[in-house]
Amino acid sequence: MHSKTADSLQNKFNQKLLDKGLRPTKQRSCVYDVLLQKKDHPTADEVLVRVRKKLPSISLATVYNCLETLVDCSLVKQVNMDRSPSKYCPNLTPHAHFRCSKTGRIYDLNLQEDEINQLKELLPSGFNAENFDLTFSGSANLP
């Protein structure tokens, strides 16, 4: 197992932004940090609250801007369920979601390559999927 160092994450962040000709500003960096620190799928509002602990004067508009930028740079994924506010997570590996209907909590279910292939086999010929979105809901009974 291998967990990225703070430094290598910082490099990745800088690199992905610079690749697109964008600046790694402190607002963007702070929004990204907040998502890495607690991986619980916060909404923009929740991100605002957390980021303000470091940057008390950041605006909601900026949080939305930063999140959009991070999504465009493939640093963060935007997660939508039903019509509830968008949630954001830094898990870039292919995964499904499970929402516990009791607690509202969202779990990432990482998928193996063969599982993804299995999913794509559900497609009739003529359909070419670039993306998929898979969300389960029900009750989670965890240790």
Next chain:
Amino acid sequence: MHSKTADSLQNKFNQKLLDKGLRPTKQRSCVYDVLLQKKDHPTADEVLVRVRKKLPSISLATVYNCLETLVDCSLVKQVNMDRSPSKYCPNLTPHAHFRCSKTGRIYDLNLQEDEINQLKELLPSGFNAENFDLTFSGSANLP
């Protein structure tokens, strides 16, 4: 193959509403008919336009009310993708969706029971799914 008669659909509609102590009004019936007539996943706005051909003075609020009622009665499914307006469809059999990124068109992909079981096998133990939502997006290349 077997296609339901207009009458049996009418009965189903009346029954499901009466089961819940609700009235099969002309507005509700008309909204349901519109969904059955063209199964292309219209939004509430689009449903409004279509229903007004029969009931010119129906309001948008009523269309929303009717759609909600039909969903509650399990006559219609509400389909959400990203943060776009909710879409509605009368296909109650378990299915996934495919959205063509070129045309925006949405296709139903009906799933067999074994395929649904396959999907549920993606869940680690402790997760009990009552529902799932599976949407692919990409390009459709159809005859």
Next chain:
DNA sequence: TTCTCAATTTAGAATAATTCCAATTACAAC
């Protein structure tokens, strides 16, 4: 038939999430 009353419909106001806009601020390159 007429009356009654709860269910339904309706128009418009309210809400919530998000995007837009125009004015400032920040910062990299010269």
Next chain:
DNA sequence: GTTGTAATTGGAATTATTCTAAATTGAGAA
């Protein structure tokens, strides 16, 4: 330092949807 573009900001605007309170409907009672 100056300049120029990118980024941030507060507030207004937009969009989908829900809420509200008044009017209408229709089924059953009298």
